[in-house]
Amino acid sequence: MKFLDFRSDTLTVPSDSMRARMAKASVGDDYYREDPTISAIEDYAADLLGKEAALFVLSGTMGNLVSIRAQVPPGAAVIVGNTSHIHLNETGHLASVCGLTSHPTPTPDGRYDIPALEASSPVPKPGASPSVLNPRLKLICVENTHNGEGGRCLDNTYLASLREFANVRGLTFHMDGARVFNAAVALGCKVSELVSHVDSVSFCLSKGLGAPGGAIVAASRHVIEEARHWRQMVGGGMRQAGIFAAAGLMALQENVEDLAIDHNNAKQLARGLVEAGLDVDVAKVETNIVMAYIPQSLTSPGEFFDSMKRAGVLTLPPKGNRLRFVIHRDISNADVMLGLQRIGQLTESFKKVQQNA
Structure with missing residues (x-):
């Protein structure tokens, strides 16, 4: 993986x-x-x-x-x-x-x-x-x-x-x-x-x-x-x-001009995280950093963080219910799309758990 x-x-x-x-x-x-x-x-x-x-x-x-x-x-x-x-x-x-x-x-x-x-x-x-x-x-x-x-x-x-x-x-x-x-x-x-x-x-x-x-x-x-x-x-x-x-x-x-690529990838990540069910203010994503918030109705921040790690998506540990994603020159657009696919699968599984609770 x-x-x-x-x-x-x-x-x-x-x-x-x-x-x-x-x-x-x-x-x-x-x-x-x-x-x-x-x-x-x-x-x-x-x-x-x-x-x-x-x-x-x-x-x-x-x-x-x-x-x-x-x-x-x-x-x-x-x-x-x-x-x-x-x-x-x-x-x-x-x-x-x-x-x-x-x-x-x-x-x-x-x-x-x-x-x-x-x-x-x-x-x-x-x-x-x-x-x-x-x-x-x-x-x-x-x-x-x-x-x-x-x-x-x-x-x-x-x-x-x-x-x-x-x-x-x-x-x-x-x-x-x-x-x-x-x-x-x-x-x-x-x-x-x-x-x-x-x-x-x-x-x-x-x-x-x-x-x-x-x-x-x-x-x-x-x-x-x-x-x-x-x-x-x-x-x-x-x-x-x-x-x-x-x-x-x-x-x-x-390498300076390449930073624009990171910014575009961060915007795409932000929009995809919203579609996956996380809370992100996309308008505030101006550069390469994305702050995403885990809805209380989904699961606990710690459980979501651990599940992402098991799925091969790494961030720093959450602060409250906030996760920080940072894009850089070694994260490609394909990596962003793969990360969104994995996170989307996680949020769907958590939603099913909540529905069946």
């Missing part, structure tokens, strides 16, 4: 051509800034994103950490989404390494409600003297696309409004752009337009782009030099890392 793995787009494996590119990569010692392939991807990424400079790091989590530590002093406060990756899934580095107090804030559909944000307690009123009791608010973070909210995209209009909000209050604006290329493809704009509103951005070379690992931070030249210092502190200093960077450079040069 063929297993269909919808757990995450982190599961992509390098293609044969990517492996060949890695094997032939020119390398040097990156500590001395002598690895030509590292330099090539940093220059290419900075130009692509319209930023002064870029830095190759080992992961998106490391990218977020060094970006923030480079710009915000310990003891300050940060606004983060309450379902964001940086708040929930990065081992608390905002507090433990960066020394920041987090204010987790609701982001329905991945967006802060700016009027509600302006009225919230951590946000100082323009012109008001800051309290001596509270940590000074210095940073606001967004996630684009927003994983926890179903791969939703933040567009230029919204990001410009949030930039204005940050400017009035003197806040640094950071984007966790782990899947920002998915957002740019879905919105039909250049990635440089989306990140023009932020002071710093990190994005993953793995996930939908298909490299085996690595991430990029892009910002001003000064911020990147500071981030390089903090990268060293958290163990991100590298030697002949060009073999790693070569895969990422190929991903940026050749």
Whole structure:
């Protein structure tokens, strides 16, 4: 039986051509800034994103950490989404390494409600003297696309409004752009337009782009030099890392447009899951992530999850009654159709059980 793995787009494996590119990569010692392939991807990424400079790091989590530590002093406060990756899934580095107090804030559909944000307690009123009791608010973070909210995209209009909000209050604006290329493809704009509103951005070379690992931070030249210092502190200093960077450079040069295929497959999956009897808001499927809900009348989430696993359809365990399906370049349209066939058979069997109960 063929297993269909919808757990995450982190599961992509390098293609044969990517492996060949890695094997032939020119390398040097990156500590001395002598690895030509590292330099090539940093220059290419900075130009692509319209930023002064870029830095190759080992992961998106490391990218977020060094970006923030480079710009915000310990003891300050940060606004983060309450379902964001940086708040929930990065081992608390905002507090433990960066020394920041987090204010987790609701982001329905991945967006802060700016009027509600302006009225919230951590946000100082323009012109008001800051309290001596509270940590000074210095940073606001967004996630684009927003994983926890179903791969939703933040567009230029919204990001410009949030930039204005940050400017009035003197806040640094950071984007966790782990899947920002998915957002740019879905919105039909250049990635440089989306990140023009932020002071710093990190994005993953793995996930939908298909490299085996690595991430990029892009910002001003000064911020990147500071981030390089903090990268060293958290163990991100590298030697002949060009073999790693070569895969990422190929991903940026050749794989971005393919993300549209993943988005189309995700839409087809969403529509098919609805037909199979699951609850999906198809209109909210903008990129490669599909959030599906198991009706209470069908069966328990745990039982449905276990049954899917036995049928060779893999997702992460349910959160409540929600299952997350993620499409990537190693999940074909034929795989989507086969997965829908298996899920449809499962839901039919559960419906029969309910009818005979």
